Amino acid sequence: MPGIGIIGYGYWGPNIARAVTEVDALALRAIADPSIPALERAGRRHPSVHLETDWRELIADPSVDAVAIATPVSTHFDIALAALKAGKHVLVEKPMTDSVFKAELLVEEAARRALVLMVDHTFIYTGAVRAIRDLIDNGRLGDIYYYDSTRVNLGLFQRDVNVIWDLAVHDFAILDFLVRSKPLAISASAAAFLPNSPENLAHLSIYFDNGTMAHLNVNWMAPVKVRQALIGGSQRMVIYDDMQTSEKVKIYDRGVDPAAGAKTLREQLVFYRMGEMRAPALSPKEALVTEIEQFVHSIESGERPPSDGESGLRVVEMLAAASRSTVLRGQPIELGNLRNAS
Amino acid sequence: MPGIGIIGYGYWGPNIARAVTEVDALALRAIADPSIPALERAGRRHPSVHLETDWRELIADPSVDAVAIATPVSTHFDIALAALKAGKHVLVEKPMTDSVFKAELLVEEAARRALVLMVDHTFIYTGAVRAIRDLIDNGRLGDIYYYDSTRVNLGLFQRDVNVIWDLAVHDFAILDFLVRSKPLAISASAAAFLPNSPENLAHLSIYFDNGTMAHLNVNWMAPVKVRQALIGGSQRMVIYDDMQTSEKVKIYDRGVDPAAGAKTLREQLVFYRMGEMRAPALSPKEALVTEIEQFVHSIESGERPPSDGESGLRVVEMLAAASRSTVLRGQPIELGNLRNAS
């Protein structure tokens, strides 16, 4: 059975640790964090696990075959690169890195060593997003016209990333999973309302090669929490509301058809379909457990996970393009030009 | 008592006619529409009113002191200009015209003749928007950080205007009324999913001189109807949900304050205020009646209405800038450059 070590035991690390204990095929071997109180908490919950203050020690541990990295974004690259170089498989918190160049280097390093490099894009392992992908894959939505997401709440203000890198990253990962087309360009607007704080509100438009248009509304200063996406297809439309305890995904048999016979200006342009709505039963399995099972499966089979390093790179590319556009007040930034000719 | 004539008795004209009959200080004298069935409907509801197929006859009628224009947008300019030249006060359906140049000419003509030129920006006469303006004016919201509106539903596809001119126009009028600052630039994205149809989805970001950032999400192809705006201020935040039958305006005593004493990177950046929510009782008076009373008051007193010709011009300017930006995939268009040096 492969063994895993977790680097970073702050906000998200404990969740990974708990999820690992629920996956039979993986053994939790070590936890590293520079904070002594954090390690004490880790020790109480996982008494038989090796504890380290220095992540380099954890990487050097021969009982550790894979590492999960749950540290601040700015440290992802150094740790992940060291882990790969030590021959460890890597599961890294999202976003994978803070620059496209670093993401490219990690992808190359993993490929060179034939190691699994996987990004913790948790949402694509939820029952809800998987159900939507099935709808798309079996053609029930038809052509995807748009993906329109609102992801707002009060807090958490962070020091090291802005609201795009904190919240829009989820939608970029979902888009990368759902829309089977190349993003061409991004236009984004953002604002920072507090002095010396990162941007806390942003609106992003993403243009895809197949005509799909995505829009993300992210905001740390909203009075209520909203996690909702509207997905419009030529055949059906979906509302994905992650704040609902049940009926997270609603499929509407609604849409418009061009009015074939309309000849004069006064005739109606389109016909409306107003059919039934259906909310499918979703898998109640915790996304993080599904994700770690996928990680183990990829380690053992060599099969690429859906959120592999390439996916992580594409998401970082979109984040970088969006950031650049906000400085230019929405001027569209083309994707594909941000990568290095490495 | 002044007399009014209504030009156009299709979708909106009958509402104006009914509202006029509820205002004691104004007499409904004539209705003009080229459609005979429309005039028959008008005659059944308003038996004593003069009916015309040609709006020029209505304008020539000496018992008519003012005209309300509820015709397709492309015809607003010709009719309004003729009415002003005939010495009539004008209330014109939104948007005032289909170009900035035409809007400027109407404003000039009305000023030259000292006539009331008013645009039917109905929302600014609702109890909800008036309550929000009061909150802003008495400082309870503090600085306005953002106005973020979602205005989506299934239909109505129109032939002569796109979704921006049809739906975003409402928010531009509300912004013109609420935000006491100059809009500087607009970045907009749009898409048309049906062949030979106008754009049916758009996202618009508006940058104001005082730092306020507005965003509008308009869409004719959504599975459900949403009419909701989040307004974030430094002191309080508002949700304005026009689909609610009660509690359309909710005021949240929530927000963030910079953490004055935070010295180290690990300290929290901001403090959160999580106070009470309050939904004020709103005036139940119909907005259209309030608006027509304002029209009469302006005719009699010479006082400018809040939705005067200048306001109509500013809204058309924003519509034109947004349209131009969509062609350039979100490239920001500066406002103020669209006006002619007339």
Next chain:
Amino acid sequence: MPGIGIIGYGYWGPNIARAVTEVDALALRAIADPSIPALERAGRRHPSVHLETDWRELIADPSVDAVAIATPVSTHFDIALAALKAGKHVLVEKPMTDSVFKAELLVEEAARRALVLMVDHTFIYTGAVRAIRDLIDNGRLGDIYYYDSTRVNLGLFQRDVNVIWDLAVHDFAILDFLVRSKPLAISASAAAFLPNSPENLAHLSIYFDNGTMAHLNVNWMAPVKVRQALIGGSQRMVIYDDMQTSEKVKIYDRGVDPAAGAKTLREQLVFYRMGEMRAPALSPKEALVTEIEQFVHSIESGERPPSDGESGLRVVEMLAAASRSTVLRGQPIELGNLRNAS
């Protein structure tokens, strides 16, 4: 084409008049109301219709084949009886009468003269209730365990009837339509919080022969308007929410199955089914129009309408039993004993 006269042009009469004009197979011939302003309103909307202050004149009118009665409940009996005796078909506002005895007399009189006696139980002609009945009839709900309705709002306080006769009457009519079983007994509690006012809050439990249990919560003094019924079946469950603009009927593939193999006290008693939810597309046709078409069809074919006089009688019987139980603080009143041995 049969002609109809409407008696009573207060709150509901105008709706009947308008609906009649939308039914081609029926002619609106006359309207009677003692109030001159009411008749003036009627005349403006229906210029070619005969107007009367005395309903006896309307009944005597030979061009009138059927009458619709929309007067206060206490007058239903006298007017309906006179109309039947004059050979007119009768559509009477709900509740049919204010006593079981009077209802029985009307049923007998209509039967003796082979005239249609129909009660305006509007809800059973809605797309929502019809869809629920179809679900029951084709077995998709299974055995009906319960019908649990909440029908509350602020107002309207009425002088002549209490909240049971005003609001619970709707649910009794729906129950009479949906549950194909005899109601055995009713236990009801009620309270009047204002002096000299009728009861404004009541809770009613109805026991049916097949084990179905119904409960009604009616209240004129609630802060918000609720119109919601939960219907629990052995196979599926339904939420019928009449305040929703879409998705009024939601069908949940949820329920419990006895755990066949459970042997010990500590084993789980039941298994839960948590399947999909479905909201069918409902007929958008106005219920009142459907109802009047049914009235015409019954006049012409002799086929009994679903809300015939017998149905009206059963509903009045339930209202009378509920009223009696409230006086006895919930003591159950058996149904069937309230009828006379006529």
Next chain:
Amino acid sequence: MPGIGIIGYGYWGPNIARAVTEVDALALRAIADPSIPALERAGRRHPSVHLETDWRELIADPSVDAVAIATPVSTHFDIALAALKAGKHVLVEKPMTDSVFKAELLVEEAARRALVLMVDHTFIYTGAVRAIRDLIDNGRLGDIYYYDSTRVNLGLFQRDVNVIWDLAVHDFAILDFLVRSKPLAISASAAAFLPNSPENLAHLSIYFDNGTMAHLNVNWMAPVKVRQALIGGSQRMVIYDDMQTSEKVKIYDRGVDPAAGAKTLREQLVFYRMGEMRAPALSPKEALVTEIEQFVHSIESGERPPSDGESGLRVVEMLAAASRSTVLRGQPIELGNLRNAS
């Protein structure tokens, strides 16, 4: 510092244990449960605590000053009595006992020994219920007309208690806390839809001495989870919705006033007040922690807790009366006659 022992480590016991560890003034000393796996779980979470399979050992432990009892209802009496006789303060899970007689005996025993006997009526220690009680106490609601609660969901079917003893018990405890008047009688209806299962649906009406009327709708077989109470007062009305994450308590400045001047039958009976709605900020403190702090405070000060043994007895009395009424199909059962002349 007083020490506490917890008897029963199944569903609720672990929550009590965790809450105790968050209260500085109380030491968790021992946990008893007959199940070895349960004790193993307890040991992992609370390594330094004494574990027992026999609750008698725990009661005999001199380091234990107080016990919390979280065992099946049928065992509450024997354990609580033994604990009191051993001189321990007692916090017992709700309902206190399964009969009025047993509840009376516990109250007497605690009084004789001057020990704290407290019932775990958790809801009355929530920020929401405390806010409502403040509204009542400072007169802002006026006279309390009604309390109308809906508490329904799918499951959990239990073997040893029916839905009244499982769910209505919460509302009885809340009523005991909020309504400062004697309950006079209860009328209740119930049904069991599965063979060999306890009643899973019930409707209860409670008549109070001051005219307040309460109604409880409890159901284990509803398609969705609802936890909502409407509280109507002469001055204001409240909606308490425990499923909301924020705005659990909404206070409506709405109501009716008798129309003083109404003289004729046709005049309106009442005037409606339609003022603002307010949702106060609620204490986010966990109710169970507040409750345990109250337990410690009562142990140290001798001050009676709001959910003392007398309160537990009154709640059991209401449960017993409700159960009796259901057998008689809603016949009202007077309270006060159920106690023994002890």
